[in-house]
Amino acid sequence: MTSPEVHRRGPVRRPPAVFLVPAVLLLAALAVWPLVVLVRMSLSDVGPTNIVGDWPFVGLANYAEALGGAALWEAVGRTAIVTGVLLASNLVLGFWAASLLQVRGRLSSVVLSVMVFVWALPPIVSGSTWKFLLTDTGALNGLLGLVGLGPVGWLSSPAMALWSVSGVVAWAALPFSALVLRGGLLAIPTELLEAAALDGAGPWRTRFQVVLPLLRPTLWILAILTAVYAFKSFDFFYVMTRGGPGTSTRTLPVASYEEAFTTFDMSTGATLAVVSMLFVALLAVPYVRSVRAEEES
Template sequence: MTSSLLQDTTVSATTSAERPPGRPAFARALSRTPIWFLVPAIGLLAGFAVYPLIVLVRMSLSDVGPSNIVGEWPFVGLENFAVVLGDDELWAALLRTVGVAAVLLASNFVLGVIGASILSVGGRVTESVLAVMVFVWALPPIVSGSAFKFLLDDRGPINTALGVFGAAPVSWLSSPDLALWSVTAIIAWAALPFSVLVIRGGLLAVPTDLLEAAALDGAGYWRTQLRIVLPQLRPTLGILAILTVLYAFKSFDFFYVTTKGGPGTTTNTLPVLAYNTAFSGFEMSTGATIALVSMLAVAIFAVPYIRAVRKEEQA
């Protein structure tokens, strides 16, 4: 009896000694959680994303120009939105941006699935091709855009090669009918490696037992792809679609390097229009409003995909 009392007293004393004095249970529990490791990331996100977004919204609700960019911004409410939404150029730029997104979706899905299927087999050739694709994807847009601007110039190597075969030179970047689609093709070329890598990862994650079972049941190649592989890739393709639309709506570098929105306004997409309005026309509040409208358009496209992917994951 005495020994048990001594043991209880010893355990109680040891436990009391291990507890930090004067700290409530909530503080001790919080100190043991890894949430504090997120504080630096949250701080960087707030400083480089949340705060600029707050400034953008505030600028879109104010009258901001070169004369008062540093100083007080008069509040005008939704007046800038009324002006921007009533401008035909905004809707033309939105239509061009949607066209770019549609071309990117088609090229990323069709060519991405074909390329990923070819590269799903291991080997030295596959590794070499993947290395080249990663290099292409990692190139800064200003570098690849400048290279294509040189290649597609009216007197560039591509038109020179066409002249050797007796074909007339093509105004790839200076024709109002071709400029938008020429730059869109450049963007699709730069975005394709990422799509191939993402889809290839999804293909490699398809359970092999499903493919073997389909082969034993006598399912052909196309039936296996349509009935087994594509349903397994649906979440991956949904995320890729969101990223592709986001990429199309923020593609500013290629347009600025190659055409700067020209000829005229034929390659003015939403980000290019926002930049030219704010920094060439010095209408800062209007440019901020266009940028905010672009963000809202992206949200309208992205939210349904995100909800659909979450439902599939929870099913």
């Protein structure tokens, strides 16, 4: 027979932190350890001959070489252009689309469904589709030919390729910004808009003096997320142009990939990846602060 004390004994209580151990271990194995290896590779001399063996330590020599060359800063400049295009699209066109979709109805539901579908498409699928449309003999040049215009080298011209791919990236990111801003618009109390209308404010004045100030935290967080997305955007550029023609679409992520897996200079590829990661980390700091401020308010 069991003792009565056994029946009176309650369940074993463990601190909540114990249940985080599996998640922490998984995160360390899949995220922290690869970052450690990446930083170690950027501080070493690694190539195809010693990728499996010992890595000679070279300190900051790889960073000095990368920062002293023009290729890195040209890639940073191209990435900045992509960031500018995405910011203009996500903030301006995203706000315009969110304003149109703010009214609930069947048409808005259909448009939102299409936007979610576009946003959920794998980049390799949408990128391949746009590559087919934007080639010199693609459908878009075919439409231009129907109206008497000559073909445009959307992807084959060094002057057009970066803008073309940036436009495709902005097209793919626009649904997310529109959905975020639509949620922010729907969260604004209707009493404020009615009070502004009673005070004689027109639609434009209400948008600029009432709606936009209330959306400022959402716009700020969306701008930071957009910049982070631009600095880590790789898939569309790889699928559509592979960094070409020449180096016209060689952004930071593309440059890191090419150095590591095309020229097999693992050290330089890791160095560019770390530099790109530092840009993302710098952009993540104001994002975290904004989220904390929003939670506290």
